[in-house]
Amino acid sequence: MTIRTLDGATFAEMVLSGANHLTNNANMIDALNVFPVPDGDTGTNMNLSMTSGANEVRNVQADHVGEVAKSLAKGLLMGARGNSGVILSQLFRGFSKAIEDKETITTVDFAEAMNQGVKTAYKAVMKPVEGTILTVAKDSAEAAYKIAEQEEDIVVFMEEMINHAKSSLKRTPELLPVLKEVGVVDSGGQGLVTIYEGFLANLKGEELPATNEAGPTMNDMVNAEHHKLAQDYMSTDEIEFGYCTEFMVKFEQEKLSQHPYDEEAFRQDLSKLGDSLLVVSDEELIKVHVHAETPGDALTLGQRYGSLVNMKIENMREQHTSIVGEQKKEQPVKKEKADFAIVTVAMGSGIKEMFESLGATVVIEGGQTMNPSTQDITNAIEEAHAKKVIVLPNNKNIVMAAEQAAELADDHVVVVPTKTVPQGMSALLAFHPEQSIEDNQEGMKEAANSVKTGQLTYAVRDTQIDGMTIEKGNFMGILESSISSTHQDKLEAAKQLLRDMIDEEEDEILTILQGEDATSEEVEALESFLEENFEDLEVEVYKGNQPIYSFIFSVE
Amino acid sequence: MSIDLNTNFGHVTITNEVIATVAGGAAVECYGIVGMASKNQIKDGLTEILRKENFARGVIVRQEEEETHIDMYIIVSYGTKISEVASNVQSQVKYTLNKTVGLSVDSVNIYVQGVRVSND
Numbered sequence: 001m002t003i004r005t006l007d008g009a010t011f012a013e014m015v016l017s018g019a020n021h022l023t024n025n026a027n028m029i030d031a032l033n034v035f036p037v038p039d040g041d042t043g044t045n046m047n048l049s050m051t052s053g054a055n056e057v058r059n060v061q062a063d064h065v066g067e068v069a070k071s072l073a074k075g076l077l078m079g080a081r082g083n084s085g086v087i088l089s090q091l092f093r094g095f096s097k098a099i100e101d102k103e104t105i106t107t108v109d110f111a112e113a114m115n116q117g118v119k120t121a122y123k124a125v126m127k128p129v130e131g132t133i134l135t136v137a138k139d140s141a142e143a144a145y146k147i148a149e150q151e152e153d154i155v156v157f158m159e160e161m162i163n164h165a166k167s168s169l170k171r172t173p174e175l176l177p178v179l180k181e182v183g184v185v186d187s188g189g190q191g192l193v194t195i196y197e198g199f200l201a202n203l204k205g206e207e208l209p210a211t212n213e214a215g216p217t218m219n220d221m222v223n224a225e226h227h228k229l230a231q232d233y234m235s236t237d238e239i240e241f242g243y244c245t246e247f248m249v250k251f252e253q254e255k256l257s258q259h260p261y262d263e264e265a266f267r268q269d270l271s272k273l274g275d276s277l278l279v280v281s282d283e284e285l286i287k288v289h290v291h292a293e294t295p296g297d298a299l300t301l302g303q304r305y306g307s308l309v310n311m312k313i314e315n316m317r318e319q320h321t322s323i324v325g326e327q328k329k330e331q332p333v334k335k336e337k338a339d340f341a342i343v344t345v346a347m348g349s350g351i352k353e354m355f356e357s358l359g360a361t362v363v364i365e366g367g368q369t370m371n372p373s374t375q376d377i378t379n380a381i382e383e384a385h386a387k388k389v390i391v392l393p394n395n396k397n398i399v400m401a402a403e404q405a406a407e408l409a410d411d412h413v414v415v416v417p418t419k420t421v422p423q424g425m426s427a428l429l430a431f432h433p434e435q436s437i438e439d440n441q442e443g444m445k446e447a448a449n450s451v452k453t454g455q456l457t458y459a460v461r462d463t464q465i466d467g468m469t470i471e472k473g474n475f476m477g478i479l480e481s482s483i484s485s486t487h488q489d490k491l492e493a494a495k496q497l498l499r500d501m502i503d504e505e506e507d508e509i510l511t512i513l514q515g516e517d518a519t520s521e522e523v524e525a526l527e528s529f530l531e532e533n534f535e536d537l538e539v540e541v542y543k544g545n546q547p548i549y550s551f552i553f554s555v556e
Numbered sequence: 557m558s559i560d561l562n563t564n565f566g567h568v569t570i571t572n573e574v575i576a577t578v579a580g581g582a583a584v585e586c587y588g589i590v591g592m593a594s595k596n597q598i599k600d601g602l603t604e605i606l607r608k609e610n611f612a613r614g615v616i617v618r619q620e621e622e623e624t625h626i627d628m629y630i631i632v633s634y635g636t637k638i639s640e641v642a643s644n645v646q647s648q649v650k651y652t653l654n655k656t657v658g659l660s661v662d663s664v665n666i667y668v669q670g671v672r673v674s675n676d
Binding site for chain 1: 564640
């Protein structure tokens with residue numbers, strides 16, 4: 001039998017069959033969904049859109065094909081969900097426009113209508129992405145033109161058109177790299193082909209199988225492809241709502257009299273618990289899918305309206321961890337950010353240890369002739385992993401780099417510009433975690449300025465500085481930043497420096513940091529010198545193991 | 557203002573203009589949107605469709621405390637379901653920013669500034 005014209009009643013039947021076939025395959029289409037956002041809802045969205053269209057068609061009972069197409073377009077528009085749903089509504093809006101005055105249509109009309117649909121659909125997008133439902137619709141419509149020229153039989157026309165649609169669908173991975181990467185065809189395109197197949201099956205009077213025999217099952221797809229891709233963009237920590245919760249509620253009149261059911265309100269309530277929310281209801285049942293952190297609350301909400309049936313709750317973090325675990329090695333555990341951290345610079349293992357024992361979070365080894373870069377400081381700030389970070393550079397050559405690093409790191413990092421190790425230590429001792437970062441900055445700066453620093457080192461070449469002539473190999477005492485003494489003998493230079501530094505009236509404590517090249521005999525000699533000359537002074541000696549500086553003195 | 561990211565190898569600063577351009581680019585790839593519109597319709601001409609280099613005029617990136625909010629001014633195609641197009645734009649922008657910039661957006665607010673009626 002050859003069908004040359006299509007009337008409204010037949011077209012309506014076709015639409016219902018197409019919608020039905022789409023419903024049966026929605027899960028499979030969901031699983032294909034990797035574009036534009038891999039959230040696996042294309043099938044669901046298209047199905048909801050198409051069902052809305054089909055419901056309108058069911059309600060019109062017209063025999064006028066233009067009227068039927070119009071009601072389909074209206075239903076699709078009202079029920080459009082998701083990108084694919086909106087595109088579908090546009091395709092059939094153009095389609096119905098083209099045949100709105102026609103009582104019956106021929107293959108030529110059908111092809112023309114399809115092309116109008118494509119035109120309308122393309123008009124509504126600024127930048128059409130090829131390899132999507134748009135491409136499949138366009139290719140099928142173009143093919144339809146050519147087929148209609150020679151073919152009057154609508155069934156044959158449909159068959160051939162669908163073949164073109166399918167080969168266009170197969171080409172989608174070539175056009176859209178993300179599809180190729182995952183090895184799937186476009187989900188929206190698949191949805192459109194599914195609808196066309198439903199059309200054809202009805203024309204031929206065939207029953208379509210519930211699921212496409214060629215297509216993999218939903219679970220296969222979900223496990224194999226979709227989730228694998230999704231997890232590339234997501235770490236287990238980022239799963240905000242941990243439980244995939246699905247349940248159905250069977251209405252109970254008794255409960256409904258207390259709690260009248262309002263789908264929108266119910267959806268609102270559920271949306272507070274999580275995301276990926278789907279609520280579908282009819283007279284007897286509500287079906288709910290939600291990713292929630294507290295699935296029990298979702299169930300309780302549902303129970304207000306009736307009894308629970310078919311519950312399924314899965315822990316997505318567990319699932320995700322196991323998937324990720326197969327691919328990658330264990331991800332570093334993200335620890336909670338500390339409130340405060342202190343980053344400081346030290347030269348010498350002893351000074352490093354000392355800073356650490358005083359409470360510094362990260363100590364960068366460096367200083368004088370091996371200054372850490374801005375990069376090193378930035379890394380250390382990151383390593384410190386805190387909401388607020390205070391940086392103590394302990395060297396005037398590092399202050400700039402530290403300030404640069406602080407600027408890069410935004411406003412949670414401040415620098416207390418300590419110029420020497422003793423300043424850094426005093427500052428560190430003045431730190432109070434319970435105070436604000438500004439107060440600390442202030443207090444630490446003050447503490448740093450209250451300490452006097454003397455450093456003993458040797459000249460690497462002959463020079464004239466601060467009005468003194470220094471020969472290579474001579475020892476120099478540096479008070480704060482200017483050279484105060486110089487002597488051939490290390491101990492003599494140190495003694496001179498100490499004399500310059502210490503004010504007997506005010507100073508109470510002297511701290512000696514013993515450098516790499518300072519012997520314990522030298523330290524003992526200094527101690528007895530101090531006892532003789534400054535008897536009230538308390539002296540503490542630490543092994544700083546710093547290079548270059550034989551001694552660092554701190555007086556306060 | 558800008559977004560700062562610290563990596564093991566250094567520091568990455570992404571200005572709001574970049575975020576606006578990425579967000580705008582993601583939005584115009586969305587179905588049903590015919591363009592980005594300027595926030596200041598009077599000043600910049602009535603619902604003039606912005607070119608790619610001007611997306612920042614139709615995309616406002618706001619950082620409030622720890623949160624990032626994006627306001628987008630768009631023109632949609634007549635005959636589409638506007639609420640749905642808007643929500644598609646929201647999810648696409650959020651997804652794209654997260655994927656390309658690593659930025660997690662707290663809200664994407666859509667202002668539909670115009671409807672393009674095409675003569676069909």
